[in-house]
Amino acid sequence: MKEVSFTSKxxxxxxxxxxxxPQHWYKKAIELRQAARTLYRCAQPSLRLYEQARRKAIRxxxxxxxxxxxxxxxxxxxxxVYMLYGLAxxxxxxxxxxxxxxGPKAGRALPKYVxxxxxxxxxxxxxxxxxxxxxxxxxxxxxxxxxxxxxxVPKSPxxxxxxxxxxxxxxxxxxxxxxxxxxMFHKVECLVKPHAPQIRIFPSLVSVAxx
Numbered sequence: 001m002k003e004v005s006f007t008s009k010x011x012x013x014x015x016x017x018x019x020x021x022p023q024h025w026y027k028k029a030i031e032l033r034q035a036a037r038t039l040y041r042c043a044q045p046s047l048r049l050y051e052q053a054r055r056k057a058i059r060x061x062x063x064x065x066x067x068x069x070x071x072x073x074x075x076x077x078x079x080x081v082y083m084l085y086g087l088a089x090x091x092x093x094x095x096x097x098x099x100x101x102x103g104p105k106a107g108r109a110l111p112k113y114v115x116x117x118x119x120x121x122x123x124x125x126x127x128x129x130x131x132x133x134x135x136x137x138x139x140x141x142x143x144x145x146x147x148x149x150x151x152x153v154p155k156s157p158x159x160x161x162x163x164x165x166x167x168x169x170x171x172x173x174x175x176x177x178x179x180x181x182x183x184m185f186h187k188v189e190c191l192v193k194p195h196a197p198q199i200r201i202f203p204s205l206v207s208v209a210x211x
Contacts, residue, residue, distance in 0.1 A: 020110065023196035025095025026189075029088045033185060036084035040178060046076040051171050075169050082166075083149035085181040086119065086141035092188045093122040099195030100126070118142050128188065137180060140166050 018024075053073035060069045094114055116122060119138040123130055130138060147154045166177055 020098060022095040022099040022192060025091045025098060026192050026196035029091035029095065029185075029189075029192075032084050032088035032091060036081050036088065039084065040078070040081045040174075043076050043078060043081065046074075047078070047169070047171055047174060049073055050076055050169065054170075078169060078174055079144055079149040079167075082141065082144045082177070082181070085178075085185070086145040089141065089181070089185055089188065090117065090119060090122065090145065092185065092192050093119070093126050095196065096126045096188065096192045097122070099192065117146055119145075123188075126188070126191075128191075133180075134184060137166070137184070141181075 050071070050073045054071050057069040057071045060066070097114055113121075113125060119142045120130065120135055123138060143154075143159075147159070166173075
């Protein structure tokens with residue numbers, strides 16, 4: 001392979017410029033979605049066992065013998081799956097923004113709005129108007145990406161005002177939520193894909209000259 005020589009600063013700038021292109025945002029989105037799908041499949045046995053235990057507890061509760069019944073299974077944490085979907089969608093939207101001219105100028109950082117994690121703002125900035133249910137999902141996914149899947153609590157109690165309509169851990173609910181996220185991903189992917197040509201290999205043999 002041909003050897004290419006850059007100074008440290010030149011190399012970092014060229015690497016930054018190269019990996020800022022839409023196809024790399026798209027590639028990262030695809031990889032994150034694949035990780036989400038894999039983790040979701042791995043969670044299915046635990047989810048089914050939890051649902052069986054939950055139904056058993058509900059049946060016992062309906063008999064009226066006790067006021068509360070324990071669900072004798074740990075609740076699977078699917079929030080990590082949803083975080084990966086949220087990050088995949090975020091990368092898609094940022095790839096679309098970059099394709100439409102929001103990429104970094106020579107030697108400069110990405111525009112501040114491209115580094116935002118708020119999915120409702122990103123999707124509108126990308127020229128897509130979400131429906132009411134899509135917007136609710138985007139607000140919730142933003143919370144999942146920023147804290148729900150990462151920490152047990154947010155920065156303050158006021159940060160947890162979103163309804164937990166998406167957090168009912170049942171097989172049907174998780175399947176419906178996964179379907180909605182896949183549909184939203186596909187909707188944005190159709191807009192990004194024309195701007196994401198096949199990725200070329202960046203030179204891996206580089207001689208960095210002393211500054």
